[in-house]
Amino acid sequence: MPQLICFSLALIQTSSTDDSSLGGLLLKASPVAKGVLALLLVFSLVSWAIIFSKWRWLKGAESATTDFLGRFQKTKKLSDLYMGAETLKASPVALVFVAGYEELGNQMNGNDRHIYSLEAIGRVLQSATINEVTAMEKSLSWLATTANASPFIGLFGTVVGIIIAFQGLSAASSSSIQAVAPGIAEALIATAAGIATAVPAAIFYNMFLSRVKALTASIDRFSLDMLNLVERLYLKANV
Numbered sequence: 001m002p003q004l005i006c007f008s009l010a011l012i013q014t015s016s017t018d019d020s021s022l023g024g025l026l027l028k029a030s031p032v033a034k035g036v037l038a039l040l041l042v043f044s045l046v047s048w049a050i051i052f053s054k055w056r057w058l059k060g061a062e063s064a065t066t067d068f069l070g071r072f073q074k075t076k077k078l079s080d081l082y083m084g085a086e087t088l089k090a091s092p093v094a095l096v097f098v099a100g101y102e103e104l105g106n107q108m109n110g111n112d113r114h115i116y117s118l119e120a121i122g123r124v125l126q127s128a129t130i131n132e133v134t135a136m137e138k139s140l141s142w143l144a145t146t147a148n149a150s151p152f153i154g155l156f157g158t159v160v161g162i163i164i165a166f167q168g169l170s171a172a173s174s175s176s177i178q179a180v181a182p183g184i185a186e187a188l189i190a191t192a193a194g195i196a197t198a199v200p201a202a203i204f205y206n207m208f209l210s211r212v213k214a215l216t217a218s219i220d221r222f223s224l225d226m227l228n229l230v231e232r233l234y235l236k237a238n239v
Contacts, residue, residue, distance in 0.1 A: 030164055033186050036157035037193055043146045043153075044197045050139045051204045058211050061136070064091035065218055072097075072222070078104070078229070092132035092215055093222050099128035100226055104234075115234045118227065125223040132219060136212045140205060147202035154194015161187025 068084075068091045075081040082101045088094040103124040107115040115121070165184050 030160060030186065032160045033157050033190060036153055036160070036190050040150060040153055040193045040197045043150055043201075047143055047146045047197070047201045047204075050142055051200065054139060054204075054208055058136075058208065058215075060090045061092060061215060062211070064088045065093045065215060067091070068094045068097070069218065069222065072225070078233075092136060093219050095132055096125055096128040096219055096223065097226065100125045100223070100230075104230060115230070118231055121230060122223070122227055125226065129216075129219050129223060133212070133216050136215060140208055140212070143201045143205035143208070147198050147205055150198035150201070151194045154190045154192075154197070157190025157194070158187040161185075161190060 068088045071081060071084055078101055082098065085094040085098050085101075100121055103121050104115065107117065107120070161184065164186060
């Protein structure tokens with residue numbers, strides 16, 4: 001669970017009037033600090049929702065891709081592979097194959113196995129690849145933004161807390177820790193919240209990006225293999 005959610009639960013559940021508690025510090029925080037924590041909470045919640053959904057999606061896509069590529073290596077007829085691909089739509093490679101096979105079918109002239117443009121099939125595969133890569137990278141930009149922006153948002157809250165600490169020190173009749181404690185605590189909470197939001201987003205962004213790149217490489221290799229297979233089966237048949 002994100003650290004910011006814990007902060008919010010502590011704030012809601014606290015019933016103590018002890019100002020040194022986390023809930024008391026949050027209740028007495030400045031409006032700017034509360035706004036910073038609320039913004040970081042939004043970033044954290046959305047990031048974790050993306051992390052869980054993207055994890056499940058990539059796991060399914062990788063499993064379906066492994067299954068599809070295994071069938072492709074064993075198949076002797078693209079038509080049989082096409083029928084099986086309908087059950088593996090979680091795989092981006094299978095979807096690229098479906099687009100290429102449908103273009104192949106559009107080019108077929110009756111039963112003479114004639115195709116007029118291998119380049120056209122290649123362009124369809126490339127277009128389908130772009131669509132699938134775009135879909136795979138969806139929402140990753142939010143994780144990157146969260147990882148980059150959250151520490152600076154937390155730093156802004158830290159600066160505000162330090163300013164409040166100095167204001168409390170100047171207004172106090174004597175220099176003591178009690179005069180600066182609220183502002184310092186507010187600053188440290190903002191710093192911790194920014195780090196707690198940024199670190200998971202950065203870790204999972206890099207992890208997901210690596211897995212997306214691996215799937216993209218699988219698509220590219222498959223596209224080349226399919227073009228080679230189409231050339232052998234259909235262009236050679238026209239000689």
